[in-house]
Amino acid sequence: MQRPTFHESWYRISALRPRLRAVVQVFRQRFRGKTWHVLRDPANNQFFRLDDAGFRFVGLLDGKRTVGEAWEATAAQLGDRAPTQGEAVQVLGQLYQSNLIAAELPADAEGMFDRFKRRRHKQVGGYLMNIMFAKIPLFDPEHLLERWKPAFMWIFGPVGVALWLALIAAGLLSLGGRAEELLGQAGNILDPSNWILLYAAFGLAKVLHEFGHAFAVKAFGRSEQVEAEVHVLGVMLLVLVPVPYVDATGSWAFRSKWRRAFVGAAGMYVELALAAVAAIVWSQTSPGVVHALAYNVIFIAGVSTILFNANPLIRFDGYYILSDLTETPNLYQRSNDYLKYLVRRFAYRVREPHNPAQSPAERPWLAAYGVCSLVYRVLLFGGILLFVIGKMFFVGALMAAVSIVAWLFVPLGKWVRYLLTSPELARTRGLAQGVSLAAVALVALGVGVVPAPDRQRAAGLVEPDRFEAVFSRSDGFIDAVLPTLSPADQGVLVAAGNRELLARRDRLEARLGLLAAQQRKAEREDVASAQVVRRQHEATAGQLARVRSEIQMLSLSARVGEAGQPAWWVGPDVDRFKGAFVPRGEALGVVASLEDLVIRVAADQHLGPRLRGEEWIGRAVEVKTAGRPDLTYAGRVERVGPAGTEQLPSAALGFAAGGPIATDARRTDGTTAAEAVFEVRVRVLPTASDQPPLRAGQRVMVRFRFADRPLMTQAVLALQQLFQGRVGA
Known part of the structure; x- marks a missing residue:
């Protein structure tokens, strides 16, 4: 991070003699091995935290020394660790706004501190306006990174890269042959019952992702012979979901664009290694919490990091990698400025507007990137808003309202102000306003008046109009199945066997023959006994008839429908079904007309x-x-x-x-x-x-x-349906 020693407004405050107010209390605390000084005003319970160097500077302000004398004394004691003039101005401004110092300020110094206050309010307003990706700094991780740097620097060296490649290969091999299972589990990834595991995987992956950036800055700083530092670690509200982030701008001082690009890719580098480990765990575990968590890690660290972090059209890692490799700093802003330049040059006829393209070769590149980035961001943010509205309607509606204000009304207001007051339009203001009104009218006409195709799609399944399901009519084991898509009138569809029924049939036939002989003998010797034997014979004959009927039902033939309507047997795979046991009532296939x-x-x-x-x-x-x-x-x-x-x-x-x-x-x-x-x-x-x-x-x-x-009518209808579906109207 660049820390200019001098400040252009230093002369305004260097002669002041401020001091801490008498009621201010000072508490010394240790945070992660570093001394901090917390200032507290009991009157309004205001707190302010200073590091040791900042407190040394503030501590010298006793109402007798000037700001300049205190700063020079601090610089003499601490050298490069002393606060710069700009940092001293910032500290004094923050203390002044927190009512922790007393000073008689001249008008110009008070105005400077008021401008600092307005700048802070503007930053807070920026966080609120950028509700999709609001960043909240938390603490300085530099001391933590310095302590653990020796343990992790090797990850970004030749040995670490070789091990990373081996780990990725092992992860891919562990997923070999299980693609269908892997994709099938994706259907429930966004189910509410999976949200806890999904966010746990998300938090783990993103913490390691951000520390990957931070340690890469420290690792390559030594190679670049640059004191690369990381001083900001905080939380970014990514669509209201808190995720960690670090300020890795220390890599901007690197001379090698490849090292800068590696720092940009370090987060994905670490996440893909984590995804490979998760793939190995997922392939080796049975369904359960560990198995589900590993799958979520694969999804977050393997899929989402490639789709989002590696995408250069949004300002994530892929964007900075592309900027470094193409040696196009500030690519996003310059591409937007180039689109504005084209409008000012060719539509508004502004004389000699500033062209952000530094060479003819950059012009198509900046224009193409600007258009693609704008379209992609609109589609991405629109999809995110629709997803949030679908899950949490009122939260999504609030986000949509803030986004419309931030991305539509605020730029529109700036555009109108530019058209009305910009000095560069003094010569062509009428033309610029006329062209702008014509463009707005054309868009309004196209969206609100011109009819557009209105089509919607839905998924369906092709089925026969007339079909009859074939069910097993008796317990048994399948011996043969007619191949599927065969004409149903060619014979038996399914042939099954049941050894128990066959054995029972044989026993009943033998018993029936024995009873017939006993009946003939009894009729010659004892009429009363003959009647008893006759009833036993009839009962056994009935049992045998039922068993024979069940055996016949094991073989299923087609009952072809209407005359002239060909029927086809649609059954399961023969090799898979043959030899399987099927109970009574089991569905075996259908006989259907496929025409x-x-x-x-x-x-x-x-x-x-x-x-x-x-x-x-x-x-x-x-x-x-x-x-x-x-x-x-x-x-x-x-x-x-x-x-x-x-x-x-x-x-x-x-x-x-x-x-x-x-x-x-x-x-x-x-x-x-x-x-x-x-x-x-x-x-x-x-x-x-x-x-x-x-x-x-x-x-x-x-x-x-x-x-x-018109598109506007279609959009209004879609919003009405969405609202009615969510509020139950």
Whole structure:
């Protein structure tokens, strides 16, 4: 950090003779091995903390020495550790505003301290306006980093990099062959029941991330022969979620851009190592708290750090890495300034505006980055706001209101002020105002008047229109299964056996033969005994008939439907099912007509009510399949559910099976939606001869086309639905 020794306003306060007020109490405390002095005013319970160097300077102010004399004495005693003139001005200003020093201030000095107060208020206002990423400094970690530096510096050397590569390879190998399980667990990552483990993983990953930056600054400072220091560690409210941050600007003094870039990547470097360790733990543990925590660490430290921290379009690590490697300092501000320059130069016709591009090669680069960054930030922050509104409506609404003020009304106010008062528009003010009004009118016309396509999509599952489920009618072991998608009239669908039934049949047949012989003998010798034997014979014959019936039911044949309507057997995988035991009533497959298909669509809370209110029965829709966006199929709406239900048409539409609909994590069936859905039945129309037909079991997206309406009207409708859904209106 640069600490200029001198200050341009020093002459205004150097002759003052201030002193601490008599009522101020001083407490000496030790924080992490360093001495601090806490000043307290009992009258208003104001506190102020000074380090040892700052207190030495303030302690010399006894009302007799001047500020200049006290500063020179402190510098003579402490050398480079003494406060600079700028720091002395800052300390005096803070003490003055806290009413801890008494001094007769001239007008110019009092104005300077008042400007300091206004600057502090501006910083606080900046924290409030930047509610998405507000930063709150907490303490100076320099002493802690110096103490632990020898233990961690090797991580950023050749040995550390080699071990890091080996650890990453081990983590990837541990996940080999388990991609489906890994992705399947992602559906519940944002479920409220997982929030505690998710935030625990988030906190662990981000603490190590920030200390990775800090120790990298210390490690490379020695190579650069620079006294690199890290003096700020605090908390950033990332969408109201507290996460740690450090000020690693000490790396800006490094001469090597590669070392500066490594400092920017150090947080991700540490997080990916943590993700590799978590992957190994996850692969070696069974379901439980440790297993779930390891998965959350993989998600936070492995996935989110790449998607967000490595993204150069927002001012996280990837942005600073890109700035260093491209040797384009302050890239974000310069790209925005270049876009403003283009407007001032070509739209407002300002004479010789300042061009932030230092060379012709930078011009397209700055323009492209400025546009891409602006678009991405709007989409990102909009998505974050919608997510927060979906989880915590009123908190999200408050954030949205503050964001609209900060990102829309404040820049708009500055723009209007620029158009009305800027001296550089003195020659072309009328032109600039006319162009601006025309641009606003054009945007308003495009958003509020010009109709735009209004389309919404929903996921659905293709099913046969007529089908009959085949159930096991008796307990038994499967001996043979007809291959799936075979014509159902070719013979037995499922053949099963039951040795116990066969043995029972044999015993009953033998007993029946014995009773028949006994009955013939009794009829010759004793009529009364013959009647008893006859009743036993009849009972045994009935038992045998029932056993034979159960044996016959072990083999299931098709009951083909209407004449002329071909039926197909759709059953499980033969190799997996053969030899398995199935109890009575077990579903084994279906016999269905695959030429006549329907789609069962699950419409969410936004789409479902619109379909009910606009009489969609009989209207056409478009159908798309995954992996073939070039193919479009036609359908016709047959029925819209009269009310919402939490039961999905199929588990294939839920998160657990890779579908787009959130499911209730408390239920294991995978068919219970987190929010009520409206079931819509769509008839599949005949396809063109050159298109592959839809197949039963396919997951598709159905697009509903509404009447064109302006974007503003669509946005208002979406907000109304969102509000009604959250407040239950």
